[in-house]
Amino acid sequence: MEAKYNISVVVPLYNEAESLPELYDWIVRVMQAHGFTYEIIFVNDGSTDASWQVIEGLAKKDACVHGIKFRRNYGKSPALFCGFRAAQGSVVITMDADLQDSPDEIPELYRMITEEGYDLVSGYKQKRYDPLSKTIPTKLFNATARRVSGIKNLHDFNCGLKAYRIDVVKNIEVYGEMHRYIPYLAKNAGFAKIGEKVVHHQARKFGKTKFGGLNRFVNGYLDLLSLWFMDSFGLKPMHVFGFLGSIMFFLGFVAVVVVGAIKLVALSNGTPAPLVTSSPYFYIALTTMILGTQLFVAGFLGELISRNAEGRNDYKIEKEV
Numbered sequence: 001m002e003a004k005y006n007i008s009v010v011v012p013l014y015n016e017a018e019s020l021p022e023l024y025d026w027i028v029r030v031m032q033a034h035g036f037t038y039e040i041i042f043v044n045d046g047s048t049d050a051s052w053q054v055i056e057g058l059a060k061k062d063a064c065v066h067g068i069k070f071r072r073n074y075g076k077s078p079a080l081f082c083g084f085r086a087a088q089g090s091v092v093i094t095m096d097a098d099l100q101d102s103p104d105e106i107p108e109l110y111r112m113i114t115e116e117g118y119d120l121v122s123g124y125k126q127k128r129y130d131p132l133s134k135t136i137p138t139k140l141f142n143a144t145a146r147r148v149s150g151i152k153n154l155h156d157f158n159c160g161l162k163a164y165r166i167d168v169v170k171n172i173e174v175y176g177e178m179h180r181y182i183p184y185l186a187k188n189a190g191f192a193k194i195g196e197k198v199v200h201h202q203a204r205k206f207g208k209t210k211f212g213g214l215n216r217f218v219n220g221y222l223d224l225l226s227l228w229f230m231d232s233f234g235l236k237p238m239h240v241f242g243f244l245g246s247i248m249f250f251l252g253f254v255a256v257v258v259v260g261a262i263k264l265v266a267l268s269n270g271t272p273a274p275l276v277t278s279s280p281y282f283y284i285a286l287t288t289m290i291l292g293t294q295l296f297v298a299g300f301l302g303e304l305i306s307r308n309a310e311g312r313n314d315y316k317i318e319k320e321v
């Protein structure tokens, strides 16, 4: 695809009306100072305040501003997804609408993508201006994400300020709450050169955070687990379930042999043979064989599902000659 602009700025927002004019002015100032061609895509995620009126006003006076308005609040990931779908710049920058991320970082991020060959550059809020209740769990979260994803050089997976080569955003599908793991999604899609840039961070000026609750940690870990599973076994579910099922079945088989042997030895010695059900091995055999069978069934079902899945042969092809 021929890119229409140097840069597309994608801004997901939910009730950020006060911040928008200032953010817009700031982005424009940076773009003009560096002579970039650009578009700004505001994705209004079902705001109930005046955000949409502000966006309409900006779009009316400036053709570089595009707005997308959701009928209701879907979440940050769906907002990014729609922004990515609309983006037409050769580099896509995402940033939060709340003025916590600084547009002054854009030129350097752009340079890292276009000149240093990065596919994705994530911001790193080394010095954060958020309450401790946010920063401490975030450390733990990032350490886990680094391990599971194998992207060892990222300190801040969930930073809202990121830059992407356009191919990246067109080849990944951000859904649910997966915006926390976009670098992992990109890696799974085959984009290997992922970097990081220390960025300035500021305290929120207006409004308050939309991600305060604690359940985001539970959900965050579950999402990480699904991504890991999809990455490792998504295309071959039988390999994991079949493996576990075989182990279970083998254990069950050994237990059956033990139970049988005890009985036979007793019979051949002429001693009174104990009941099969009085042996613990009997119960081990019972449970492991049932579990083994169920794991196999899960594996076969997984294979049937992935054989019928629409995206089963959806490989990311980079080039053809």
Ligand code: UDP
Pocket: 012, 013, 014, 015, 016, 045, 073, 074, 075, 076, 079, 095, 096, 097, 098, 100, 160, 208, 209, 210, 211
């Ligand atoms: N956001 C969104 N939809 C939501 C929640 C948040 O588009 O359902 C936007 C929000 O308006 C902001 C960005 O996502 O532009 C980051 O949210 P926030 O600043 O509340 O998160 P924090 O910086 O506190 O982690």
Ligand code: MG
Pocket: 096, 098, 100, 204, 209
């Ligand atoms: Mg914020």
